[in-house]
Amino acid sequence: MILNKGSPILPFFFLVLLLLIPSVASAEQTVLVLDISDSITPVADDLVIDALQLAEQNEYEALIITLNTPGGGVDETLKIIEAIDRSDIPVIGYVYPGGTKAWSAGTLILIGTDIAAMSPNTIIGSAQPVSVSPQGIEPIEDDKIVNALVALAKTKAKQHGRNETTAEKFITENLNLNDEEALEAGIIEYVASDIDDLLEQVNGQMIKGKVLNTKGAAIENYRPSLRLSFMDIISDPIISSLLIMLGIYGIVIGISNPGAGAEIFGIVAISLGLVGMGFDVNIAAIFLILLGVILFVLELQAPGFGIFGLAGLVCLIAGSIFLVPMDFPRWYSPADVQRSMIIAIVTPTIVMGILFVFVFYKVLEVRHKKPVIGEDPIGEMANAIEDIKAGEEGFVKYKGEYWKAKVEEEISDGDKVEITDVQGPLFTVKKIEEEGE
Incomplete structure (x- = not known):
C-alpha cells in the first residue's frame, strides 16, 4: 500500500505511533525491590549497598525497600541511611505487607528514604532506646544518647520535607502511628495497598533530579549472592x-x-x-x-x-x-x-x-558402674584359660567373656571350674573334680 500526502490514513498512522511510544517506554522501566523482613543485622547494610549498586549498574528507575522489622543495630541503620543519601538512585521506603510494622531502627530508615509509604494496617514508631540490665529492661534517659537520635530523626525528616515534631516524638514519647495517622501527620507521603499501587502513585515525582516513570513498570526482586544470603542467616x-x-x-x-x-x-x-x-x-x-x-x-x-x-x-x-x-x-x-x-x-x-x-x-x-551379669553366675561353670596358683588371681572364660577369678587351690589352663562367689568383676572359683580322678 502506498501512502501519499493526501491520504487520510497517514495522519491516523502517526497518531497510533505516538500513542504507542509512551507505553513502550513505560514497559521498559524496571524497579528493584529489596525485602527487609526481619531484624536490621550486621549484614543488612551490605544488602542495601549491594542492591543500590545493582540498581545503578542496571539503570533501574528506583529501589523499593520493603520494611517489616522490629528494629536492629544502630550502626547498621546509620550505614543504610548514609548509603541511601550517597546513591543517585531514588529510594522508596515501604512498610509492607499489611499488618506488619517498622519499629525503632526501621522507623529511622523509613524517615531516611526519598519517598516514605505504608500499606494499610501497618505501624511505625516505638523508637525510644532501651537497655537490658539485671533489674529488667529500662528506657534510656541519657540526654546525650536521646538528643543524638532526635537530631538524626529531625534532620532526615527536614531533608525530605516531613514532620520534624512527629519524628522527635517517635523517640522521646515512644509514639506509634498507623498508616492513616502517619499520612495525616506528614511523616509519610503515600498509603498504598501493594507495590503496583505504590508505583502508580509515585509516578511523575521529582526525586534526586529525576522524574520517576514508574507507572506500569516491571518489578524485579533483589536476590543476594550466596555469600550475603548465608551471612543474612547467621547474622x-x-x-x-x-x-x-x-x-x-x-x-x-x-x-x-x-x-x-x-x-x-x-x-x-x-x-x-x-x-x-x-x-x-x-x-x-x-x-x-x-x-x-x-x-x-x-x-x-x-x-x-x-x-x-x-x-x-x-x-x-x-x-x-x-x-x-x-x-x-x-x-x-x-x-x-x-x-x-x-x-x-x-x-x-x-x-x-x-x-x-x-x-x-x-x-x-x-x-x-560395676559390671553386672544378666543372671546370677554362682554355681555356673567356667573354663580356666591359664595356670593360676592357690590364693592368686587369673582369668577364666565364662559365656564367651574373660573374667578375673580368684582360686583357693591351684588350677591349670583348660580346667573346668565352678563359680562359688562374685564380688563385682571378680569371681571366686574352685576346680571341678572330674569323675575318675
Missing part, C-alpha cells in the same frame, strides 16, 4: 547466639569423648556465631561461657557430687543471656521485642543444657 541474633552455645556443648562433648569430631563441630559453630555477630560479643558472656566449660571439665575429672556440673550449666545460661545483643546501641528495638528475643535464645539454651547434663551424667554413671 540473625538468635541463630548466631545458638551457634555459639552449640559450639560450646560440642567442645565439652569432644573433651569428654576425644576423637568423635565434636570438637571440630564446636569450633566451626562458634566461629560462624562470631562472624554472624560481627565479632561484637559481650566480654562478660565469653567469660561466663568459658567458666561454664571449665566447670564441666572439672566435673568430668571429679564426678559424683554434681556441683561443678550444675554451676557450669548456670554459667552457660547466664552467658547465653549476655550473648543476646540487647544493649543499646548494639540493638535498637522496643522492649517487648527484646524480651521475646531473650526468651527465644535462653529457652533452648536451658533445654539443651538440661538435656546435656542428663546425658552427661548417664554416660558417667555407665562408665563408673
